[in-house]
Amino acid sequence: MRTPLQRGTGTRRAGPSNGWSSPSVRSVFTAAFVAIVVLIAMQLSFEGQTHAVPWLALPPLVASAFLNWRWVTVVGLASLAVAFVYLWCVNEFEVVTAFGHAVDFLVVSAATAVSVAVAVVRERDDDRLRRLTQLASVVQQAILRPIDSRLGPFDIAARYVSARSGADIGGDLYEALETEYGVRIIIGDVRGKGLDAVRLSSTVLGSFRHVAFDRADQRCMVADLDQAVARNADEEDFVTAILLQERGGTLEILNCGHPPPMLVRDGAASYLEPESMAPPLGLGPTARELTVRLQPGDRIFLYTDGLAEARKDGEFFPIEDRAWSLIGHGDVGDGLASLETALRRWVGGPLADDIALLLLDYRPDQV
Numbered sequence: 001m002r003t004p005l006q007r008g009t010g011t012r013r014a015g016p017s018n019g020w021s022s023p024s025v026r027s028v029f030t031a032a033f034v035a036i037v038v039l040i041a042m043q044l045s046f047e048g049q050t051h052a053v054p055w056l057a058l059p060p061l062v063a064s065a066f067l068n069w070r071w072v073t074v075v076g077l078a079s080l081a082v083a084f085v086y087l088w089c090v091n092e093f094e095v096v097t098a099f100g101h102a103v104d105f106l107v108v109s110a111a112t113a114v115s116v117a118v119a120v121v122r123e124r125d126d127d128r129l130r131r132l133t134q135l136a137s138v139v140q141q142a143i144l145r146p147i148d149s150r151l152g153p154f155d156i157a158a159r160y161v162s163a164r165s166g167a168d169i170g171g172d173l174y175e176a177l178e179t180e181y182g183v184r185i186i187i188g189d190v191r192g193k194g195l196d197a198v199r200l201s202s203t204v205l206g207s208f209r210h211v212a213f214d215r216a217d218q219r220c221m222v223a224d225l226d227q228a229v230a231r232n233a234d235e236e237d238f239v240t241a242i243l244l245q246e247r248g249g250t251l252e253i254l255n256c257g258h259p260p261p262m263l264v265r266d267g268a269a270s271y272l273e274p275e276s277m278a279p280p281l282g283l284g285p286t287a288r289e290l291t292v293r294l295q296p297g298d299r300i301f302l303y304t305d306g307l308a309e310a311r312k313d314g315e316f317f318p319i320e321d322r323a324w325s326l327i328g329h330g331d332v333g334d335g336l337a338s339l340e341t342a343l344r345r346w347v348g349g350p351l352a353d354d355i356a357l358l359l360l361d362y363r364p365d366q367v
Contacts, residue, residue, distance in 0.1 A: 032059040032075045036082050054104055056083050057111030064115035064122070072119040076112025083108050143202050144356075147176045149333075152183040152246060155361040157332035161340050163306065163351040171197030171239075172304045172356035173205055177212050181245065184212045184221075187358055188241035188258065188281070189304040196234070203232045204239055204281065218245050218254050222287050226256075229282035238282040242302060249294050249364060254287040256280050259308040262323060263292065264299040269323035272300075298362040299335075301327055306355035312347050332359045 036059050060076035067075070083104055147158045156176055171190025176183065186208050190197040207228040208221070215221045221243060229239050240258040244251060253261065253272055257280035260271040278287035301323065310317040319339075326342055327335035336357050344351070 032063045032078075035059045035062075036079055054107040056080075057108045060112045060115035061118075064118040067119065068123055069116050069119040072115050073112070076108075076115055079108050080105070080112065143198065143205060144174065147174075147358075148178075150366075151176055151178045153249075153362055153364040153366070154183060154246070155332050155363055155366075157336050157357075157359045159333075159336040159340065159357040161306070161343075161351065161355040161357065163354050171201045172306070172354050173201045174302070174356050174358055175205055175208055176358070177209065179213050181212075181216055182247035183245070184218075185244040185302070185358065185360075186241055187302045187304065187356060188239050189306075189356070190239050191237050191280075196237075200229065200233055200237060200239065203228055204241070218243050218252060218289065219287065222254055222256060222281070222285060226281045226283075226285060230284075233282050238280040240280045240305070243287075244300070244302075246294070246362075251292040251294050251300065253290040253292065254278075255290070256285040256287055257283075259303060259305050262301040262303075262320070264301060264323050264328045265295065265297070267324050267328065269301075269320050269328070271320070294362045294364075296362060296364060299328060299332070300360040300362070302358040302360075304354070304356045306351060306353035307343070307357070309353065310343060310347055310351060310355075317343055317346055327359055332361050335359055 036056060056079040059079055060072055063072050063075045144158075144160060147156055149156060154176075158174060158176075160172065171192065172188070173190070174185075174187040176185045178184075186204075188201075188204060190200045190204070204225060207225050211221045211224045215224065225239075225241070229237075233239075238257075241256045242258045242261060243254040243256075244261070246252075253274070255274050256278045260273040263270050263272050272290060272292060274288050274290045276288060278285035303319075307317065307319065322342065326339045329335075336359050339357065343355075
């Protein structure tokens with residue numbers, strides 16, 4: 001069984017909780033002291049032509065963007081100490097004369113104080129964001145339950161690709177259930193983000209888990225889900241969705257304003273599009289059923305619009321051209337992992353939206 005949330009990983013910036021064991025902390029700390037040495041070397045090399053001592057305010061300011069306030073304090077005190085030692089030496093070791101350069105000390109001291117304050121605020125905000133991110137992950141895991149890797153005649157893999165590491169929760173949803181009417185699947189996307197989107201996503205999934213076992217006709221399920229969304233959504237909210245049902249080798253598809261599923265068969269990929277698109281849930285859809293006769297080895301790929309709208313330099317990700325090479329063979333879970341890797345490399349930066357992915361492999365001989 002695969003968990004529904006399999007997020008992309010990335011290199012994290014040194015946070016306030018990082019200690020000396022963190023390579024990022026050591027790197028930034030070392031760079032700060034190298035900067036201090038370079039500034040003093042410049043002062044010694046161009047004596048009389050430049051006055052680099054006030055520039056010693058820069059290392060603690062830069063460090064405040066990466067290190068916690070304790071390490072920033074160390075960098076700031078080091079800058080002050082180096083400034084004093086330099087002025088003490090050039091003024092023939094007279095402490096009073098060295099302290100006479102009040103402006104230099106004032107600039108470096110003020111920069112150190114500001115840097116420590118910035119680090120404290122950033123540390124507090126990072127801790128808050130970390131807690132919110134953890135909460136968002138827990139909420140999404142509670143809503144998107146794990147899907148069995150085998151349901152009826154299908155091998156199934158699900159994957160949730162997060163666009164960012166923050167707590168801006170998306171409303172992508174999916175579910176797969178085995179009922180007396182066959183395997184029933186839904187994938188959808190709630191308009192908007194945040195807690196309202198999560199609430200509406202939870203409403204749709206809860207309703208689907210109920211009506212999937214009670215309604216023999218998928219069109220009745222669409223009507224029930226539409227009413228559930230209309231009762232709980234704001235005036236401008238809606239949910240795009242696809243409902244699928246497999247019975248006896250026949251796949252029945254109802255599309256309510258969602259990007260069409262893809263059929264991968266015999267080395268080629270094609271979209272399963274209805275003659276006319278029904279409105280999303282919450283807007284009174286009357287969906288027309290599309291029927292497809294499945295063959296052993298067929299793969300059905302479902303996704304949300306985060307994939308359909310992924311682009312680089314105005315060009316959309318060529319999923320149809322690359323579908324067979326990415327998801328047309330091998331294990332379904334590995335196929336989705338390969339797709340995510342290829343997508344992130346192709347975009348070359350952060351994704352614009354979260355993406356929910358489902359891949360079904362039709363294997364009736366293994367039932």
